[in-house]
Amino acid sequence: MSINRGCSVHGKNVGLHGDKTTSGAQCIAARPGMSVMGLLKLYIGDKTTPCPKCGEVGVIVDGDHRCSNSAAVAVDGAEIRCGCPQGSNVLIAPGTIPQLSEASGRMAPVAAPEPEQHAQAAKKPRPEPLPLPARIYTTQRIMDDYDAKDMHYGDLSEEVLKGRFGLTDVSAKVNPYTLTLFPSAPASPYGGFYPGSLTESAPVMVSREESARLMFDEFRKLAKLYSFHGPYKDIITGMINNLQDNHGAPYSSPLLDRALKEQILNDRSEQSSLLRIKKVISRYVNTEYSLYPLKDKEKFKDEIGNYSVLPKFDRQIDKTNGLVITVHDTWATHITLVSLQVSGNSYRATVHYRVQDHFGLDDDDILNPVYREARIFRIWFVLQRYVKYGYKPFITEMNATVDISGSLGE
Incomplete structure (x- = not known):
């Protein structure tokens, strides 16, 4: 009964x-x-x-x-x-x-x-614990990838730039091909000179170095259209200066690190990579021995790779605070579980993000009509890719360490 x-x-x-x-x-x-x-x-x-x-x-x-x-x-x-x-x-x-x-x-x-x-x-034998720190996620695209298409420089001729990419109107100050100055006249950042603004005069020639300096000044001025408020608005100036120095050295900034950390912590969507990490820890920690099993390490890769969107800057505000023009999307990401402490039914952990992007343009960037219409990108592409300039793009690196905690079995 x-x-x-x-x-x-x-x-x-x-x-x-x-x-x-x-x-x-x-x-x-x-x-x-x-x-x-x-x-x-x-x-x-x-x-x-x-x-x-x-x-x-x-x-x-x-x-x-x-x-x-x-x-x-x-x-x-x-x-x-x-x-x-x-x-x-x-x-x-x-x-x-x-x-x-x-x-x-x-x-x-x-x-x-x-x-x-x-x-x-x-009771089962104690499983082998995951040795910490442990890299729990790595993108397919590698770190320090100097062979990426947007890292090419000085590889295109004048004929290719004009014929394939349509880059005839580049700078409003100087012709990058003939090295002749344009007369002073009001110009649009998205097109050529206004009708009737030109006056006939003998062309003034400048050196290759002077033409590059003029275009870099124009580059910095136009960048303010995309970076004019907030704590990150001056990052773009530092990155343009780094490009002009032409040493190709990686670029890092405490402000970029801060921006990355804010993005990670403020992403409360279901696609947050940090949320997915917390779910894996909560689900797979061995409560009997208060450890994370080595055999379940791949659970992090599966969860982050299949269900999360890695940190990037694509909010509406990022279009004008300097983060879209400086970083926007990212190239490679490494996520490391630095430490993990389990106590009863709760845990505390430290997670480190290492993220890289490239400050450079590839063919697809300039073939995109949205980018090609903006003078800033035409100047950037010619300074980087024209065989007679060849300014070296560089890797931008960001790092952020965040602390998390939660309950097991959530």
């Missing part, structure tokens, strides 16, 4: 020792004290007998945190983590339980240590 379980939390039946899972395993209550009809209640962290489907001992990883007794009580439908696909094995807590006979009732106190005996029998 069966009797009503008579124990629920917020409309869900509380799990009891001996309840089964959808895979057919039995749950083992290991926390003494609270019982119903002689059966101990189940809580997060309690285990199961080996799963009939995958052969691994399961662990209850979620429950109702509104209960007391220092842990969340497991209720009907609580997820069981084993070797089966995530979400496929859950606790079954039916509305009734088998009625205990008088004899079995008298035996119940004697059987009380049984869960502990089962737990000892089910």
Whole structure:
């Protein structure tokens, strides 16, 4: 015969020792004290007998945190983590339980240590921990990639620039091909001179170095259209100066590091890479030994690679605060789990992001009509790619370290 379980939390039946899972395993209550009809209640962290489907001992990883007794009580439908696909094995807590006979009732106190005996029998060897710090995610595109298409320089002739890319009207100050100055006249940043603005006069020639200096000054002035407010507005000037120095050395800035950290922490979308890291830690930490198993390292790569968008600057405000013109999207990202401390049902961790981008233009950039229409990009492309200038693009590097914390089984 069966009797009503008579124990629920917020409309869900509380799990009891001996309840089964959808895979057919039995749950083992290991926390003494609270019982119903002689059966101990189940809580997060309690285990199961080996799963009939995958052969691994399961662990209850979620429950109702509104209960007391220092842990969340497991209720009907609580997820069981084993070797089966995530979400496929859950606790079954039916509305009734088998009625205990008088004899079995008298035996119940004697059987009380049984869960502990089962737990000892089910205890698995300590898994090999993930050595820290550990790089948990790496993009396919590599760091320090000087062979990337946007890192080419001094490789295009005047004929190619004019014929293939249509770059005849480049600077409003000087003709980069003939090295002749244009008469002083009002000019549009998106096109040529205004009609009727030119006067006939003998052309004035300048040196190659002077023509480059004039175009770099124009480059800096036009950049203010994309970078005129906020703490990051002057970064673009420093990066243009770095390009003009023509040594190709990597560029870094505390302001860029700050911008990266703000982007990571302020991204509260479901595609946040930091959110995905927290989910993996919460789901796969071994609660029995308070460690992250080495065998589950690839879970980070799968979760970040398949379900997150890596940090980049594409908000509306970034179009005018200097971050779109300086970085926008990124080239390569490395994410490192620096440290992890597990205490009971909670954890604290430190995560480091290393991100690189390239301050350079490739063919596709200038073939995009949106970019080609803007004089700033025509100047930039010619300064970088024209064989008679060949200013070296460079790698922009950003670093950010963030601290996270949370509960296991969330």
